[in-house]
Amino acid sequence: MKLWAGRMSGQIDDKLNELNASIGFDSRMIQEDITGSLAHATMLGEVGVISQSDSKAIVEGLRGILADVQSGALPIDMTAEDVHTFVEGELTQRIGDAGKRLHTGRSRNDQVALDIRMYLSGQIDRLIALSRELISACCETAKQHLDTVMPGYTHLQRAQPVTLAHYIMAYAQMLLRDIDRLTDCKRRTLTMPLGSGALAGTTYPLERQRVCELLGFNAITENSLDGVSDRDFALELLSDLSILMMHLSRFSEEICIWCSWEFKFVTLSDAFSTGSSIMPQKKNPDITELVRGKTGRVYGDLITLLTAMKALPLAYNKDLQEDKEALFDAIDTAALSLEVLAPMLRTATFHPENMRAAAAKGFINATDCADYLVSKGIPFRDAYGITGQLVRQCVESGQTLESLSLEAYRTASEAFDEGIYEAIDLMNCVKRRNLPGGPAPEAVLKQIETVEHKLEE
Numbered sequence: 001m002k003l004w005a006g007r008m009s010g011q012i013d014d015k016l017n018e019l020n021a022s023i024g025f026d027s028r029m030i031q032e033d034i035t036g037s038l039a040h041a042t043m044l045g046e047v048g049v050i051s052q053s054d055s056k057a058i059v060e061g062l063r064g065i066l067a068d069v070q071s072g073a074l075p076i077d078m079t080a081e082d083v084h085t086f087v088e089g090e091l092t093q094r095i096g097d098a099g100k101r102l103h104t105g106r107s108r109n110d111q112v113a114l115d116i117r118m119y120l121s122g123q124i125d126r127l128i129a130l131s132r133e134l135i136s137a138c139c140e141t142a143k144q145h146l147d148t149v150m151p152g153y154t155h156l157q158r159a160q161p162v163t164l165a166h167y168i169m170a171y172a173q174m175l176l177r178d179i180d181r182l183t184d185c186k187r188r189t190l191t192m193p194l195g196s197g198a199l200a201g202t203t204y205p206l207e208r209q210r211v212c213e214l215l216g217f218n219a220i221t222e223n224s225l226d227g228v229s230d231r232d233f234a235l236e237l238l239s240d241l242s243i244l245m246m247h248l249s250r251f252s253e254e255i256c257i258w259c260s261w262e263f264k265f266v267t268l269s270d271a272f273s274t275g276s277s278i279m280p281q282k283k284n285p286d287i288t289e290l291v292r293g294k295t296g297r298v299y300g301d302l303i304t305l306l307t308a309m310k311a312l313p314l315a316y317n318k319d320l321q322e323d324k325e326a327l328f329d330a331i332d333t334a335a336l337s338l339e340v341l342a343p344m345l346r347t348a349t350f351h352p353e354n355m356r357a358a359a360a361k362g363f364i365n366a367t368d369c370a371d372y373l374v375s376k377g378i379p380f381r382d383a384y385g386i387t388g389q390l391v392r393q394c395v396e397s398g399q400t401l402e403s404l405s406l407e408a409y410r411t412a413s414e415a416f417d418e419g420i421y422e423a424i425d426l427m428n429c430v431k432r433r434n435l436p437g438g439p440a441p442e443a444v445l446k447q448i449e450t451v452e453h454k455l456e457e
């Protein structure tokens, strides 16, 4: 029987029931639904809208339901319309008439808005904790590779020398910004909508501020029409998670490339690799391919809700029910991705010798060669031209800047002396890039310390 059965005669169509029901997914919010009702019932009793004894009976009944949900003693009735209906029905079954007073001054429209905000706030905390864990893994890996020279790339072409520590910490920086965005999103999510009623508030003298305090929200919503129909906080979370997944997909792509035999910068531990059913030699980085692939789902979830919200007239419309599956999918996907990447990184074996070999082949010290000439008084543009000729000479003769004879250098420019070899040594090239934010080991160590300090806050 539906809550609203009084208005209708006759049964509702089975297919409409299937379309309309949300219990299949909104039962995830059952704890929040009960907690919200506990606050509402407490306040109703305090202001005298219902009697103290009814309020007490409701609170005790709801606590019993909550305990049974947590212990698994109470199975969810999947024929109920939604989680709100289920909890209210169960309460009335347990405590009788007092249960029928719980919904006084409330609508499922403000109730569901409250439930989602509470649920998301808890999930934001979880996502932040998981992001911090991945940042910690980045810091740990980086500390072991402050001196691991590798090529930095632009256009995926070897460009200038950096270190693995510096590379990994670039991803830690992205994740720190993700945490910042999630924290900001949580602040707006914790605005309390109860008291908005179906759309036009209520005639009962509800103490909205009291419910806000009981539930630990920051403020109450200031317009009842907006209170029931606003999902900006949900869109913000989906946007934040889309950006987070974009970061994880970039990191995943690096790992996929680095696992290839062409690069072999890293080998993933067996626990985080898969094989092929036909090719016995294969060890595949499915984990990072999946994270890369799943990024599209989260973008899709954002577009789903943006589209559901587009051109919605005030106030509540059933389209809003479509928010939940998109949110849950995005949260699950982002959480699982974060959960697998941290231990994958911690157990991965990097190959500094292959990184160094790649760094040695790409003329990534050519800028340093030019800078050396600049230090000898040659204008940069001329130094650039001379170095370019030397690189061409190396490419043609199969040499590197390191193996080129001093004679060859001096033929190109009288300004060269034996100091050039020290100047183009890859580790020296990295060490000289010691500005704040640079790849020099001391600069990266400072970066790691700053990040770890932020994590402690």
Ligand code: ARG
Pocket (backbone or CB within 6 Å): 022, 026, 082, 108, 109, 112, 316, 318, 320, 321, 322
């Ligand atoms: N299941 C609904 C949702 O998720 C709850 C609100 C229903 N309100 C209504 N007037 N039918 O949005």
